[in-house]
Amino acid sequence: MNIELAEYDDAWPGLYERERARILAVLPDADLEHVGSTSVPGLCAKPVIDMMLVVEDAADEEYVPALEAAGYRVTVREDDWHDHRILKGPDTNVNLHVFSRGCAQVRRHLVFRDWLRADSGDRELYARAKRELAAREWERVQDYAAAKGEVVLEILERAYMTWRPSSGEVEYVTKTPPHDAPVVLEDYNPVWPRWYAVEEARIRAALGDVVVRLEHVGSTSIPGLAAKPLIDVLLVVPDSADEDAYVPALVEAGYWLLLRERGWHEHRLLKRSEPNVNLHVISPACEEWDRMVGFRDRLRTHPEDRAEYERTKRALAGRTWHRVQDYAEAKAAVVERIILRALA
Known part of the structure; x- marks a missing residue:
């Protein structure tokens, strides 16, 4: 399997906003974020819009009927990993990731995105790693994602140590x-x-x-x-x-x-x-x-x-x-x- 990376496309934020509007039409109070590489201006990426939906309990799937009415469908259920769900969009290549409120994966995704937006050195480091790995043959796209793990952790460690939340006044x-x-x-x-x-x-x-x-x-x-x-x-x-x-x-x-x-x-x-x-x-x-x-x-x-x-x-x-x-x-x-x- 070949991994095809595209140069950053100014259309990607607009695709996210279109899908956001589609979801808000059926879930008006939805807590949504654009995450993943297409959310980072200047970063090469697979042309897949990754979105994150935060709900009270991802496992109970009360949100699914409304999303199905908007054309989304559940493709992945990971009950043993944060009750993570993935839904695919109706007419755009979208991965809608669903996590429960309070899940540490939520901040992990946001910290990584915001750090890459702000730090050009780590953004370029990540882009180089992605390009090098994309040049190889992969049996599954998950294997490519796993191979990026070392550089992702390196970047996240710097991001977390810089942007650690303050405890405020004790x-x-x-x-x-x-x-x-x-x-x-x-x-x-x-x-x-x-x-x-x-x-x-x-x-x-x-x-x-x-x-x-x-x-x-x-x-x-x-x-x-x-x-x-x-x-x-x-x-x-x-x-x-x-x-x-x-x-x-x-x-x-x-x-x-x-x-x-x-x-x-x-x-x-x-x-x-x-x-x-x-x-x-x-x-x-x-x-x-x-x-x-x-x-x-x-x-x-x-x-x-x-x-x-x-x-x-x-x-x-x-x-x-x-x-x-x-x-x-x-x-x-x-x-x-x-x-x-x-x-x-």
Whole structure:
């Protein structure tokens, strides 16, 4: 199979706008974006208009009948990959990608597009890689797409590190003034999953049906990885900003509210000291679920990534940090790299 690339065509944005109007006629509140190479002025591309539709739940397909009425048809269902759906357009070569709100793939597509629009060096790097790969013979177009993965990840890593979302102002409910904080790592301890199991039972008993999702994340959730002896728990509740719905019950169970980050997904952090627990609370449509769980699962299944992360942690742990957050920030590049691999 030959991959045919076309030079950038000024008609592509107009084709997107025409399809956008067609979809908005049947889904007036649709959240749509032009993504992929045809959305980047000056970039060569296969002449396929990639569009992204963000819905509340891609898997339930409530949106499909309306799109079928507009001439679209479902061609791909990936229930094991973010419930991703692809629909084809009626009379233009269109791929309409559908993701659920809060899926980390949404920001991944937008960050990649916006970075290539803004950075001429990486835009040209990507174009060269595409041309070199398009000159080869491919059994499937998916193989060509997979072969681009290395350069895509290289570009995305730069983009994510430059355009990382700010957490905004952190409101400390319990004061923890900055202090020189040595980071002490311990070799993996098989007792850590048991500590998590006790905390899971405690949280579920306290909150009942308020628990939407609950997972052990962070380094203590990864067998074989050195870590601070700190159990990170990720809790999803219906609305993390509605503290009355869950904070009093967790306080009764022995936690205390440490901080609020209203500008960063309405994240709340609660603590327990015996054992040392960080309880992160988010709402359902929050990409941090995909990112934190994806990071954990990648490290559990890819020893080379686990070794890379441990080397980084041990090198940084030898320093003294003004704040533990500074240690976490110093790890950010390798963390983002591994998350991007998990999301690929």
